[in-house]
Amino acid sequence: MADAVHGAPGAPEGPCEEQPFVATPDSGLTEAEAEQLTAEGKSNVDVSPRTRTxxxxxxxxxxxxxxxxxxxxxxxxxxxxxxxxxxxxxxxxxxxxxxxxxxxxxxxAVDQLSILAERPVRVRRGGKVVEVPSTGVVQGDLVLLSSGDQVPADLRVRSGKVVMNESLLTGESEPVRKGPDDRLLSGSFVTAGSCVGQAVAVGAASFAAQINDEARAAKPIxxxxxxxxxxxxxxxxxxxxxxxxxxxxxxxxxxxxxxxxxxxxxxxxxxxxxxxxxxxxxxxxxxxxxRLAMQKVLVQQLYCIEALARVDVLCLDKTGTITSGAMTVEKLIPEPGVEREDLVSDLVTVMAANADDANDTARAVLAYQEEHALQPRVITRAVPFSSDRKYSGCLLETGGGLAVGAAQFLVPDRADALAAAEREAGACARLLAVCRVEGFDKDDRFTGVPVLLGFVAISDQVRDSAPATLAYFKEQGVGLRVISGDDPRTVAAIAQEAGVPDADEYVDATTLDTPEKLKRAARDCRVFGRVTPQQKRDLVLALQAEGHTVAMTGDGVNDVLALREADCSVAMAGGSDAARSVAEIVLVDDDFSHMPAVxxxxxxxxxxxxxxxxxxxxxxxxxxxxxxxxxxxxxxxxxxxxxxxxxxxxxxxxxxxxxxxxxxxxxxxxxxxxxxxxxxxxxxxxxxxxxxxxxxxxxxxxxxxxxxxxxxxxxxxxxxxxxxxxxxxxxxxxxxxxxxxxxxxxxxxxxxxxxxxxxxxxxxxxxxxxxxxxxxxxxxxxxxxxxxxxxxxxxxxxxxxxxRVEKRTHDRRERRRALRRTGRAVRNLRSGGPEDEDADGR
Missing domain, CATH: 1.20.1110.10 (Calcium-transporting ATPase, transmembrane domain)
Known part of the structure; x- marks a missing residue:
């Protein structure tokens, strides 16, 4: 079992052994087999209840x-x-x-609301994909995972490739690539890609159940x-x-x-x-x-209510918070010489190739494909979307590849074409560039010089309750920051429509290439576009360094790092499992208008x-x-x-x-x-x-x-x-x-x-x-x-x-954090340490 924690630097020593079981066919277990395993005690029963008995x-x-x-x-x-x-x-x-x-x-109240806030796990049983609660996963189940999903039990990858974040277990935020035969640790989550994994350790035998709270890099209260x-x-x-x-x-x-x-x-x-x-x-x-549970607000840490009451800066993720997240394809804008039908075909091909890992944007395109009965082209490889790269893609059977994503990342030299498309589509529409590329390397980065084929305009509606909610925070003297991975002009236009003060003070985060620039932008700007997950976290830290008490809202895996660093973190129940895991408050019905009541x-x-x-x-x-x-x-x-x-x-x-x-x-x-x-x-x-x-x-x-x-x-x-x-x-x-x-x-x-x-x-x-x-x-x-x-x-x-009392408390807290970091370093050395990582970065 030397590879049991393959690619998991910093994991505590002594990982749990896999439980023996009969090999599961590609069709998965039958319902009868699952029931028998449950009766034998081989189900993923949560041994650590959310609340005290x-x-x-x-x-x-x-x-x-x-x-x-x-x-x-x-x-x-x-x-x-x-x-x-x-x-x-x-x-x-x-x-x-x-x-x-x-x-x-x-x-x-919390236990009942926790059940409502949980998302079911997709498993393959009897050749069909069914949804079961996380506690319903049994040993040997084939579990289907995609971007944003949290691993419910220890899995062995059967097919597919994913990029994992194991920071909740190890404290390290560096992504870890996993492929067939690699082990996925319970408690980690998928940041990109999709896979089918087989449950090899469930319940008390899983990795997350065997490590104690000190081994986790949990945020202190x-x-x-x-x-x-x-x-x-x-x-x-x-x-x-x-x-x-x-x-x-x-x-x-x-x-x-x-x-x-x-x-x-x-x-x-x-x-x-x-x-x-x-x-x-x-x-x-x-x-x-x-009281909050009666309003469909789940409080996961008791004392976070205090932190939110003291908040003077609220960082908002645009999608799912200010906007509804229900995106639709509004307009296709092909480049001169490119047929509209070819642009649509290329766009649909990329999104269909990554259908198992579809985000809100991809689902909008897939809905457009179904509505117009469009057929994607044949591909040989899918490149999932990454919040760091800002694009997804695929390799075609006929040769070459396609990529769809942010124009600033794919064709930064075509600002003229982007500006013309923005004028045609409108300020509030989000534009995605569709490009032809030579191919992709092993890190899923395109090779060669992308050729722009055109743009697709996708719109997202501002929530009806957003203006009144943001007006409340404005009246209460709470500063607002809108942080998004989208184009800053689009984000600024939506923020202005929602009533965010000084929304015209926006910045493209790709220009914040030094810590000094980022700190200055955190102080002076109100809207941030093209923000990477690491920059979201750094913006929160910069605001805290200015003496602010910061709350962060989010619903995706790209928000997790910032949610963990914020003084109070708020997630949407309809978002990713990872975001809900690190958040202290979960809005069960995804309604941001509950925030004033909180x-x-x-x-x-x-x-x-x-x-x-x-x-x-x-x-x-x-x-x-x-x-x-x-x-x-x-x-x-x-x-x-x-x-x-x-x-x-x-x-x-x-x-x-x-x-x-x-x-x-x-x-x-x-x-x-x-x-x-x-x-x-x-x-x-x-x-x-x-x-x-x-x-x-x-x-x-x-x-x-x-x-x-x-x-x-x-x-x-x-x-x-x-x-x-x-x-x-x-x-x-x-x-x-x-x-x-x-x-x-x-x-x-x-x-x-x-x-x-x-x-x-x-x-x-x-x-x-x-x-x-x-x-x-x-x-x-x-x-x-x-x-x-x-x-x-x-x-x-x-x-x-x-x-003075608070400083002494802070100093003691910092000493405890230092001891935890030292403990993780010792565990790294005992388990081989990051120096023993494979050459491919795992």
Whole structure:
């Protein structure tokens, strides 16, 4: 099996062995044989489900570090006999239950939509070509592949030649040529040509199933929200154990009972834990996936919703995105001295020769051939279309060859003829040159000097919804770039018709022969024509280097490289398997008009999560500050039952309500900076108020119950003020939320005061409470106004801090990428490496 990964440089060592089977005749397996093989477990069952199982979801939501900490704290409280102080476990249980419910709902929606988004696999059975799902392919099946198809199982080529892209497996984007007896690895995809391959390893035995995620060159998820949540979780984890331990010992040896010391320590520690924040985030994003699934939008990576909401440049592939992709032959323009019938015959001959690998253009010509009952000429060799060469062709039995493609690549010296044809056909028509050539070399490049026979004009209609969709992005301040392999003037005319701003600023990508020219064009131009797949990727990278968040839409194999590099990639379900495999969002019904809804859903999620995260982080910060202070002046002023009341009224309930509200405002600034700008002022104000209460305890002769009562009221007052501030602009629901939570707090400290262990205050102490609460609120509002301004200021402390955290995250991510690259290099050396490639480039 030395040739099992023939032509696959960078593949992990130890490729799987082929499974033995009886040789399949050219007619393929019969249906009875396929059913028997399926019953024997030799079908291509997907061993790696797209989403987590229900059991995994339950486990991941229940078996968490913070749940374990809370259970441990609940046991400690139980041992003290103060059972009501275990009420904080209700929040823990509710958070877990809500998280499980939302993720299961999201899983079901994604699984159902994934089935709709999949394209069937063509197999030959009993002499007939039938379509089966990828999981229906069995060992020994004859699978028919053409350009854009993804290999569903490990295949051995029986007939035909193809050019493969194995970048999803090896990380290398260089094309690999495969012919008879070569092996096609599952997970790779066809970029040119067509073939019949026999399934030699299916299901768990296939190559893709045996390599792990680290071996794949998968695009890492770039998520500021996830980085921020990890930072908050680490902050609480680092501080929780040492501060809690020291606080308990200090309170116990200060003369209090172990029960009192345990209760105050539990209150401090539970305050440091951002209960529900991670689950709230998962729930909000899960709800977003369900909402988008109802609009036939498949979200394949949860956090990509955030990236799309932050996008400020959208790169569009013309065909299938702006246009419908349903092309028709409009006009034939023969050269002087060439008969129209000869031009049609040559055109039809080339397209019919590559019918098994037909793209949208070829299908338009084939439909024209069928409509006019035209017969192609006899050929000896077909040359499939390549997005790099920009033409397809064939060799004739009578000698010589024909080529059809871009005039700039076939006859660059006939600009005069192209200009005349453009005037005759119209600006929006796409022109293909039909040429006679001497022949083709082994790399499918023409030999000799092509002779122009004429042009064929093919039109593609702009989608009815495209102008309104593009107008939305224009209103939202999102820059648009139209990138296509077609003639730039044609692309510019279509873009202008669709409403792309500054569509007259176009460039022919064949002139972008240096990195500097490409970077300048990415900044200054809006329409790009004659773009190769590598240039599409380079344009995305150039825009990202300018500081833009880039989204890319596409539907073909020529878009895959750019889709992988974009911050958020969107594919059409009707496009190639390869494009759907690398995209984070798939439009199941191929309707680009869903994009505004996707962006709006992302904005709702991020803006609302920023507000909710500020409420959670407020409690974490002030709990750490006050717990540290109480190590010096014990005990901690709050009880678990009182903190439960505050957490529910000013954090838990408001965060869930605000997180699910409609919010289509543009996402501004850094997530972490915005969260800190709202949370820190409230945390500092509460810390100051509680510090005053702690230090005034002995001078004023307050009991522990009176101290905790005043501390509860001060904390709730500032918390409610923060709820009101993050709820702006106020609407009826947000006003109702604020007054309802105020009523909950008032009832909790009055009517249900005994349950929450709230003591009755004398008038002097009530006045002291009003004074401390007023001071804390005054400090909060003063800090809040300054803090929000600093969050938007490039030199502001919050933004500087957020950038430092993001830089550290970026550096760690780059180190992980370097390790993956090193791992691939080591695997290359172990498996022979690229240096051992065959002379023919395989």
């Amino acid at each position: 229900v059991g995994q979801i339950v486990r991941d939501n229940v078996c968490t570090l913070f749940n374990a900490v809370n259970v441990l704290l609940a046991v400690v409280v139980f041992l003290t006999g103060s059972y009501r102080n275990m009420l904080f476990m209700i929040i823990v249980v509710c958070n877990a239950a809500i998280g499980i419910f939302q993720e299961v709902q999201s899983k079901r 770039e998520s500021e929200i996830r980085s921020t949540l990890r930072f908050i979780v680490k902050l609480g984890t680092w501080v929780l154990l040492p501060v809690g331990t020291v606080l308990f010992l200090r309170s116990f040896f200060d003369g209090g009972s172990w029960q009192d010391a345990a209760l105050t320590t539990v209150a401090a520690v539970t305050g440091m834990i951002p209960q529900g924040l991670v689950l709230l985030t998962s729930s909000v994003l899960a709800i977003s996936t369900v 962006v709006a859903e992302g904005r709702r999620s991020i803006n609302n999560l920023q507000r909710s995260a500020a409420l959670f982080l407020e409690k974490t910060v002030f709990s750490i500050v006050v717990a540290t202070l109480c190590i010096i002046v014990p005990p901690y002023p709050l009880l678990p039952i009182q903190l439960t009341l505050v957490s529910a009224a000013v954090i838990g309930i408001p965060s869930f309500v605000l997180a699910l509200e409609p919010n289509h405002d543009r996402v501004r600034g850094s997530f972490l900076a915005n969260v800190l700008a709202h949370a820190v002022p409230a945390a500092l104000a509460i810390s100051l108020g509680l510090a005053i209460v702690v230090f005034a305890r002995y001078p004023l002769g307050m009991s522990a119950a009176q101290v905790s009562t005043i501390a509860t009221c001060v904390t709730a007052s500032v918390g409610l003020a923060l709820v009101r501030c993050v709820s702006k602009p106020l609407n009826w629901l947000r006003r109702l939320l604020f007054w309802a939570m105020l009523a909950v707090v008032v009832l909790g400290v009055s009517v249900f005061g005994s349950f929450f262990e709230v003591a009755t205050l004398t008038w002097p102490l009530a006045g002291f409470l009003a004074l401390v609460a007023g001071a804390a609120l005054a400090l909060f509002f003063a800090l809040f106004r300054r803090s929000v301004a600093d969050a938007d200021n490039p030199a502001g402390p919050y933004l500087r801090f957020a950038r």
